[in-house]
Amino acid sequence: MQIATTAVETLILPSDQDASGRTLGDLEIELVTEAIRSGTLTSTKGNFVKRLEKEFADVIGVPFAHACSSGTSAIHAAISAIDPEPGDEIITSPITDMGALTPILYQCAIPVFADVNPKTLNITAETIKPMISERTRAIVVTHLFGNPCDLDPILALAEAHRLPVIEDCAQAFLAAYKGRTVGTIGTIGCFSLQQGKHITCGEGGLVITKDERLARRMFLFINKAFGYGDPTPDHYYIALNSRMSELQGAVTLAQLQKLQASAQIRGERAAELTQTIRGLRGIEPFPVGNDCRHVYWKYCLLVDPQAIPGGAVALAGGLKTRGIASSPRYIQKPAFMCEIFQKRRTFGNSEFPFSIARPEALQYSRDRYLQTYTGLDQTLVLPWNENYTSHHVEYIATCLKEVIENICG
Numbered sequence: 001m002q003i004a005t006t007a008v009e010t011l012i013l014p015s016d017q018d019a020s021g022r023t024l025g026d027l028e029i030e031l032v033t034e035a036i037r038s039g040t041l042t043s044t045k046g047n048f049v050k051r052l053e054k055e056f057a058d059v060i061g062v063p064f065a066h067a068c069s070s071g072t073s074a075i076h077a078a079i080s081a082i083d084p085e086p087g088d089e090i091i092t093s094p095i096t097d098m099g100a101l102t103p104i105l106y107q108c109a110i111p112v113f114a115d116v117n118p119k120t121l122n123i124t125a126e127t128i129k130p131m132i133s134e135r136t137r138a139i140v141v142t143h144l145f146g147n148p149c150d151l152d153p154i155l156a157l158a159e160a161h162r163l164p165v166i167e168d169c170a171q172a173f174l175a176a177y178k179g180r181t182v183g184t185i186g187t188i189g190c191f192s193l194q195q196g197k198h199i200t201c202g203e204g205g206l207v208i209t210k211d212e213r214l215a216r217r218m219f220l221f222i223n224k225a226f227g228y229g230d231p232t233p234d235h236y237y238i239a240l241n242s243r244m245s246e247l248q249g250a251v252t253l254a255q256l257q258k259l260q261a262s263a264q265i266r267g268e269r270a271a272e273l274t275q276t277i278r279g280l281r282g283i284e285p286f287p288v289g290n291d292c293r294h295v296y297w298k299y300c301l302l303v304d305p306q307a308i309p310g311g312a313v314a315l316a317g318g319l320k321t322r323g324i325a326s327s328p329r330y331i332q333k334p335a336f337m338c339e340i341f342q343k344r345r346t347f348g349n350s351e352f353p354f355s356i357a358r359p360e361a362l363q364y365s366r367d368r369y370l371q372t373y374t375g376l377d378q379t380l381v382l383p384w385n386e387n388y389t390s391h392h393v394e395y396i397a398t399c400l401k402e403v404i405e406n407i408c409g
Contacts, residue, residue, distance in 0.1 A: 010323045011395045014387040016196040021385035023258045024200075024251075031250035041246045043067070044228060049249035053206075055256055062184050062208045064215035067249060068222045071170045071192025072099035073242035074205030075140075076106065078166045078188040080239065081209075081217035084109040087356040088137035093123045094334035094372050096142045100168055101335055105346060109137065110357045113336050115368070118375035119302060120144070120286050121330070125153035127371070132157075135358065138164045143172035143182050145381070146198075146266075146295035147288060151177050151185050158186075166190065171297035173198035174263040178291045183208055188218075193248070198262055198295065198386075199255035201248040262386040266296040269388045273299060276397040281404055282307030283315075283380075299382040300330075308407055312380040318403030324396060327381040334372050336364040 014021035035041065035048055043049035049067050057065035068074055084090065086108035092101065094113040104111045115127040121144050128139060139158055141149045151165075158165045165186030169175070173191065175182045183189025188211075191197075193204030207218050220227065225239035244252075274285050286300040305311030312328035319326045335341070341364065344351040354362060366373060382396065 011392065012323060013383060013392055013395075014385055015383070016385040021387045022200065023255065023262060023386060027254040027257065028251050031254050032247055035246045035250040038246075043243050043246055043249060044223075046246040046249070048246045048253055049244050052244075052249045052253045052256065055253065056206055057208065059256065059259065060181055060183060060189070060208055062189075062210050064210070064212065065206055065208045066215065066219050066222055067244040067252070068205045068207065068242040069244055069248075070099070070203050070242075071097075071190065071194055071197075071205045072103060073222070073240075074170075074190035074192065074207045075100050075166070075168065076103035076240075077207050077218040077221045077242065078190050079103045079107045079109065079138075080221040081188065081214045082138045082164055082166070083217070084137040086353055087135065089133060089135045089358075089361055090138045090140060091123075091128055091131050091136060092140040093121075093142045093144070094336055094369060095121045095144060095331060095376070096168065096335060097170070098335060098338065098340070100140065100142065100170070102340070104140075105340075105353060108353045110135075110353060110361050111336075111341075112136070112361050113334070113364070113369070115371045116375055118371040118378070120147055121300075121372075121375045121379065122147065122149045123154075124150055125157045128154060129157055132161055132163075133358065133361070135361075136161065136163060138166060138187075140166045140168055141186065142168040142170075143175055145286070145300055146172045146175050146297040147286060147300075148172065148175050148177040148182050148292045148294070150289055151182075155186070164188070170194075170197065172295060173259060174293070175295045176293035177289070184210070187211065188214060193252055193255075196297075198266075198297065199252065199259050201244075201251035201255065204244050204248045204252060263295045265386045265388070266384060267294065269390070269393050270294070270296040270299055270384070272390060272393045273397060276393065277400055280401060281408060283400065283404070296384050299384045301380045301382065302378050303328075303380050304378065308404060310407065312378060314407055315380055315400075315403055318406060319399055322399045322403070324399055325383055328379070329376045330379055330381045331376070334364075334369060334376070336369075 040046040170192035191206040227233035303312040344354040
């Protein structure tokens with residue numbers, strides 16, 4: 001594909017925030033209608049969520065999968081299954097959604113942030129290692145944008161310290177690391193079904209594991225710790241109602257049948273863009289590890305501010321005039337700079353569980369996270385979804401070339 005050399009008319013790109021960029025259609029309507037006509041909308045009595053759990057487990061390749069109300073609930077179920085003591089530490093990424101961090105605090109544990117690889121924004125074994133302490137209870141790895149973390153060194157480090165690894169796969173459905181599907185490689189995998197993910201029911205989540213004991217713990221946590229199906233069920237410990245409804249289950253069951261095609265198309269279009277923009281001044285795609293499958297929740301560029309004055313911000317501004325809503329930095333600041341961490345706003349005025357943390361675990365100085373700041377500064381996130389065509393890719397490439405030329409003169 002050649003990049004056009006003359007300006008083109010503004011093209012409206014498909015958006016994952018409405019039907020133009022989603023695969024929702026007749027099958028979802030059919031299954032939701034069936035659920036409504038059944039009159040049973042709770043998953044404790046219905047069949048759609050149960051079917052979804054079985055089929056998702058089969059697709060991913062694990063024996064156990066449980067559906068829940070959100071990606072946050074999925075992380076919360078995983079943290080609950082690990083069952084940290086108050087004040088225990090869980091190592092995680094500073095570049096993630098707050099929904100992946102608040103469950104740690106709700107379970108009375110302390111998020112401890114590892115720095116990231118500035119070219120992928122993923123945490124690594126090298127950045128995790130110095131954050132491990134005698135209080136460390138688990139590691140959460142986030143496969144950001146659908147690009148797998150380098151897991152083998154992380155798993156080796158975790159095994160040496162006898163730590164479980166929770167994989168946050170909210171943006172990484174069917175991503176693979178050296179032939180293994182992410183989510184199945186660590187101890188627990190967590191997925192999100194929020195509006196913009198690879199498949200969606202608006203809000204929803206899934207947790208998977210190969211460990212029967214952890215699967216049981218997560219099932220209970222999603223269900224107020226009530227032992228549905230037990231001979232003498234009871235509420236065994238403190239837990240929430242994080243169940244998915246039958247309506248969400250019906251939509252997701254239909255979406256699941258489209259997942260393979262969605263991931264494939266996203267990857268094919270990304271490969272086209274990578275090839276087309278090769279050699280453009282000042283930009284390069286995020287690198288993908290050897291033997292890894294990137295499933296492109298979004299398409300990310302590294303922008304060199306030395307080559308492009310104004311860097312990612314200037315490039316995003318130029319793209320906006322052409323109808324491309326890109327995001328410089330992805331998030332405006334590392335998670336630990338948000339008020340919840342800076343002002344320790346948790347339960348009343350208690351500052352708990354920060355109040356029982358090691359002082360070293362709450363050190364958020366910039367020089368401790370230089371690669372995080374560098375990575376954010378040079379990142380530009382392009383919108384992406386499974387309804388992009390080669391024409392859309394060509395338009396994005398053309399606009400990138402024009403904007404870079406306009407900025408650089």
